[in-house]
Amino acid sequence: MKYWKKFSQKKLQDRIEKALLENVDFSKDSSLGYPASKLDDKVFYTNAPFLVDAPTLKTFVANPNHIGCHTYGTSEKAFKGTQEIEREVLNVLAVDVFKCRSEEFDGYIAPGGTEANIQAMWVFRNYFKNKFNAKNNDIVILASQDTHYSIPKGANLLSIDLLTIPVDFESRTIDELALEEIVKKAVGTGKKYFIVIANMATTMFGSVDDPNVYTDLMDKFNLTYKLHIDGAYGGFVYPFSNEKSKIDFTNSKISSITIDAHKMLQSPYGTGIFICRKGLIENVLTKEAEYIEGMDLTLCGSRSGSNAVAVYMILFTYGPNGWYEKISILLMRTDWLCKQLDEIDIKYFREPKMNIVTIHSEYIPTEIALKYDLVPDQHNDQNKWYKIVIMDHVEIENLVQLIDDLKKRDAN
Numbered sequence: 001m002k003y004w005k006k007f008s009q010k011k012l013q014d015r016i017e018k019a020l021l022e023n024v025d026f027s028k029d030s031s032l033g034y035p036a037s038k039l040d041d042k043v044f045y046t047n048a049p050f051l052v053d054a055p056t057l058k059t060f061v062a063n064p065n066h067i068g069c070h071t072y073g074t075s076e077k078a079f080k081g082t083q084e085i086e087r088e089v090l091n092v093l094a095v096d097v098f099k100c101r102s103e104e105f106d107g108y109i110a111p112g113g114t115e116a117n118i119q120a121m122w123v124f125r126n127y128f129k130n131k132f133n134a135k136n137n138d139i140v141i142l143a144s145q146d147t148h149y150s151i152p153k154g155a156n157l158l159s160i161d162l163l164t165i166p167v168d169f170e171s172r173t174i175d176e177l178a179l180e181e182i183v184k185k186a187v188g189t190g191k192k193y194f195i196v197i198a199n200m201a202t203t204m205f206g207s208v209d210d211p212n213v214y215t216d217l218m219d220k221f222n223l224t225y226k227l228h229i230d231g232a233y234g235g236f237v238y239p240f241s242n243e244k245s246k247i248d249f250t251n252s253k254i255s256s257i258t259i260d261a262h263k264m265l266q267s268p269y270g271t272g273i274f275i276c277r278k279g280l281i282e283n284v285l286t287k288e289a290e291y292i293e294g295m296d297l298t299l300c301g302s303r304s305g306s307n308a309v310a311v312y313m314i315l316f317t318y319g320p321n322g323w324y325e326k327i328s329i330l331l332m333r334t335d336w337l338c339k340q341l342d343e344i345d346i347k348y349f350r351e352p353k354m355n356i357v358t359i360h361s362e363y364i365p366t367e368i369a370l371k372y373d374l375v376p377d378q379h380n381d382q383n384k385w386y387k388i389v390i391m392d393h394v395e396i397e398n399l400v401q402l403i404d405d406l407k408k409r410d411a412n
Contacts, residue, residue, distance in 0.1 A: 001096045001320050002091075002095055002096055002102070003088065003091040003092045003095060003096050004092045004096045004097075004315065004316075004319065004320045005316060005319055006316065006317070006318065006319025006320075006321070006322060007316045007317070007319075009317075012055065012312075012313055012316055012317065013053070013055050015085075015312075016055035016056075016058070016059065016085070016309055016312075016313075017055070018081065019081035019082045019084060019085050019309075020058065020059065020062055020064075020081060020082065021081065022080055022081025022082075022084075023062065023064050023078065023079050023080065023081045023082055023305075024078040024079065025062075026038040026062075026063075034078060036063065036065055037063070038061060038062055038063050039060070039061050039063050044061065046061045055309060055313060056268075056306055056309050056310045056313055057306075059082060059305060059306040059309040060304070060306040062306075063304070063306075064079040064081075064082045064083075064304070064305030064306070065078075065079055065302050065303070065304075065305065066079060066082065066083060066086060066108070066109070066302075066303050066304065066305040066308060067296060067298075067301055067302045067303065068108075068295060068296050068297065068298065069106060069107070069108050069281060069295065069296075069297040069298055070083040070084075070086055070087055070108065071087060071090060071105065071106045071107055071108070072106050072281060072282065072295060072297060073295050074295075079305055082305035082308060082309060083305070085305070085308050085309055085312050086108070086109055086305070086308035088312060089109065089273075089308055089311050089312050089315065090105070090107050090108075090109075090273075090275065092315055093107075093235075093259060093273060093275060094107060094249070094275045096320070097235075097239050097248075098239065098248040098249050098257055098275065099248040099249050099250045100248075100249035100275070100277070101249075103278075104277065104278050105249070105275055105276065105277060105278060106275075106276055106277075106278060106280070106281040106297075107273065107274050107275035107276060107281075108273075108274055108297075108298055108303075109261075109271060109272070109273055109303070109307050109308050109311065110272040110273065110274050110298065110299070110300060110303070111270045111271075111272065111300050111303055111307075112260065112262070112269075112270055112271070112272040113148070113150065113230070113232030113233075113258050113259070113260040113272040114148075114150035114153065114272070115272055115274075115299050115300055116232070116258035116259075116260075116272040116273060116274035117148065117150040117151060117154060117197075117228070117230055117232070117258050118150060118153065118154035118157060118158075118299060119274045119284070119298065119299050120195075120228040120255075120256045120258065120274065120276065121141065121151075121154045121155070121158055121160070121195055121228070122154070122158060122284050122299065123256070123276060123280050123281055123283050123284050124195045124226040124228070124255070124256075124280075125139055125158050125160060125195065126283035126284055127226065127280060127283045128193040128224075128226075129283075130283055132192075132193065132224070134192065134193050136158075136159050136160055137161075137190065138190065138191065138192045138193055139160050139161075139191070139192075139193045139194075139195065140160065140161045140162070140163055140186050140191040140193070140194055140195070141154075141155050141160055141161065141162045141163065141194075141195045141196075141197065142163050142165060142179075142182075142183070142194055142195070142196045142197065142214065143162065143163075143164060143165065143196075143197040144164070144165045144166075144167050144174055144197075144199065144202075144209060145164050145165065145166055145167055146167055146172060146199065146202040146204060146205055146207060147164075147197055147199060147202065147230065148199075148202070148203050148230060148232065150230075151197055151230075160195070161191075163182050163186060165178060165179045165182060166178050167207075170349065171349075172202070172205050172207035172349060172351075173207075173209075173210075174209060174210070174213045174214075176213055176217075179213065179214070179217060180217055183217060183218075183221065183223075184221075187221065187223070192223075192224065193224050193225070194218060194223055194224070194225035194226075195225070195226055195228065196211075196214045196215070196218065196225050196226065196227045196228065197228050197230055198210075198211040198214060198227060198228070198229055198230070198247075199229075199230050199231075199234075200229050200230065200231035200233075200234040200235060200238050200247050200257075201231065201233040201234025201235075201237065201238060201351065201354055201356070202233070203232075203233055204358060204375075204377050204385065204387055205349055205351065205356060205358045205385075205387070206233065206234065206350070206351045206354035206355070206356030206358070207349070207351050207354075208234060208238060208247070208351050208354065211227060211229065211247060211251065211253070211254065214227065215227060215253045226255045226256075227253050227254050227255055228254075228255065228256045228257070228258070229247055229254055229256070229257045229258070230258050231247075231257055231258055231259050232258050232259060232260040232263070232272065233260065233263055233264070233356075234354060235257065235258070235259030235260065235264075235273075236259065236260075236261070236263070236264035236265050236323075236327075237264055237327055237330075237353075237354060237355060238353060238354065240323060240324050240327045241327055241328075241331055241353035241354070242352075242353040249277070255276060255277055255280060256274065256275060256276035256277070256280070257274075257275050257276075258272065258273065258274055258275075259272070259273040259275075260272050260273070261273060261307075261310075261311045261314070264327075264391075265311065265314050265315075266314065266392060267307065267310040267311050267314055268306075268307060268310055270304075270307060271307045271310065271311060273311075281297045282295075282297065284297055284298075284299075285297055326392075327355075330355045330390050330391075330392070331353065331355060333355075333390050333394065333395070333396055333399065334350070334354075334355045334356075334357060334390045336396060336399065337357055337388065337390070337399050337403075338350055338357060340399070340403045341357070341359070341403075344403070344406060344407060346359060346360070346363045346406065347359070347360045347363065348360065349385075355389065355390040355391075356387055356388070356389050356390070357387070357388045357390070358377075358385045358386070358387040358388075359374075359385065359386050359387075359388070360384065360385065361376065361383050361384050361385055361386055363406070364386045364406075365409055368402070368405050368406065368409065369386055371405070372388075372402055374386040374387065374388060375387050375389075388402075
């Protein structure tokens, strides 16, 4: 690991304090030109003593604005301290986790994985327009039926067609024959440029797509494409649980990756991460944002710097070995659950090396689903699956209770 270390609480606090001292201090400085300030102390208790030992909350109160992209060009100097924290987080994720070379990526901490996925599609759409003079009707998005709803949302916003690829019901793998037919038909109707979305753990099943299934076909037909990995759920699990994974930037055909820190990393909600290779993000430069120092290359514009600090605190509290240990414990609990389900002959899907188990709905009575807040794939009478996510708070004792209730169901 080049950037990712484990730090003491004292070192972490000192690092954040240094960053905040490098930011503008609205309570002391005569900063007249910014349409921003610290949180209103008539409403928020901004001088609470506990903030001294709570770096993330202290940053939240200071209210830094991380508008722009801090891996590209210059940025608003008023918040340079916490912007550097964001760059340190991105170095860990891009270089140490997803194997990109240093200084060969751009990215930012977005307000969630939905924006990060839409950012990728926006970047690629504009790339095709700028490089090939493409029209929207020339471009198409390919994604599986298990892909997150942010992809059809982005297709709608960007006015690009979306083609949905079926998957096998039991294995959740891409139907390769159907994919080839769909691509052939798309080419026949005039589609020239493809935005391909592959999943590193789908939200419902935890299934991991093989990106080579897409790229081999694209290359076979000599098609122009960009490949995005939606690792919003699996990005903080799969690279640690599967050491043989090549779903990273060592694969030259992968152009961008989305990760969510507010899922497995347990950071505050509104913490997605977008990372792409150099030479791409400038395609979404908003030239009209001339009053901003540097360049606005993001969908959201203004965003809280406290989210970057939260991710920094989590990553450097655990360090890479501590994080590997945490994921290993969750996988052990998932293995235990699967073994119990096998013993009572309940059918389920579980992607190896992931911590989601999705059970055929026929085995789950409604009262059990409600008791344990199991999530259906559809909130209607067409539901075919219920999922269990083994998060940090889900311990073996909780799973024992579920299994006991399922056994009672069989006894009745």
